[in-house]
Amino acid sequence: xxxxxxxxxxxxNKFLNFYDLETVNKVGxxxxxxxxxxxxxENELKMKTGExxxxxxxxxxxxxxxxxxxxxxxxxxxxxGGYVYxxxxxxxxxxxxxxxxxxxxxxEETGLELQPLEVDEIYQxxxxxxxxxxxxxxxxxxxxxxxxxxxxxxxxxxxxxxVLADRKEVERILREENVxxxxxxxxxxxxxxxxPFAFLKK
Numbered sequence: 001x002x003x004x005x006x007x008x009x010x011x012x013n014k015f016l017n018f019y020d021l022e023t024v025n026k027v028g029x030x031x032x033x034x035x036x037x038x039x040x041x042e043n044e045l046k047m048k049t050g051e052x053x054x055x056x057x058x059x060x061x062x063x064x065x066x067x068x069x070x071x072x073x074x075x076x077x078x079x080x081g082g083y084v085y086x087x088x089x090x091x092x093x094x095x096x097x098x099x100x101x102x103x104x105x106x107x108e109e110t111g112l113e114l115q116p117l118e119v120d121e122i123y124q125x126x127x128x129x130x131x132x133x134x135x136x137x138x139x140x141x142x143x144x145x146x147x148x149x150x151x152x153x154x155x156x157x158x159x160x161x162x163v164l165a166d167r168k169e170v171e172r173i174l175r176e177e178n179v180x181x182x183x184x185x186x187x188x189x190x191x192x193x194x195x196p197f198a199f200l201k202k
Contacts, residue, residue, distance in 0.1 A: 111150025
């Protein structure tokens with residue numbers, strides 16, 4: 001198994017930092033591995049704490065009287081130089097329960113109110129996102145959204161269009177648009193399952 005000999009924090013930013021890991025691989029070859037993390041210092045890295053507290057939360061919510069539309073956002077992302085379809089999501093504040101964060105983030109990004117569902121832990125606990133380059137993990141909150149779309153609570157730095165997509169629009173998006181991976185998987189559930197949240201039931 002590989003070994004980390006030294007960790008050097010290269011940046012000291014508020015939301016994301018870069019770390020240089022001096023490593024030795026399984027055959028004894030030394031090298032460097034570079035990673036990003038939400039951790040503000042070395043001691044907060046998950047490899048140091050051994051804990052998996054969620055950095056963020058992803059919200060899969062249905063809208064409408066018949067729960068026949070899924071709440072998506074179309075957001076400008078600098079790494080892509082363009083727009084991508086995502087589920088509403090956001091960072092969890094220190095000490096904040098990620099279910100509470102989900103309600104807050106949906107309101108901030110869309111203006112909608114979220115009624116979260118209680119589901120088995122295996123469906124909602126924090127899982128890792130892109131493990132090849134980060135230790136970030138996100139919990140998932142499911143629920144029903146209601147109210148009117150509004151940009152009133154959106155941060156100035158966010159370029160977000162709220163999309164309430166029915167199955168026909170979901171299929172078009174999957175075929176034609178840039179889509180975040182977690183969003184794509186949930187949209188596939190929405191597209192093909194007669195009851196989109198059926199997989200959450202024991």
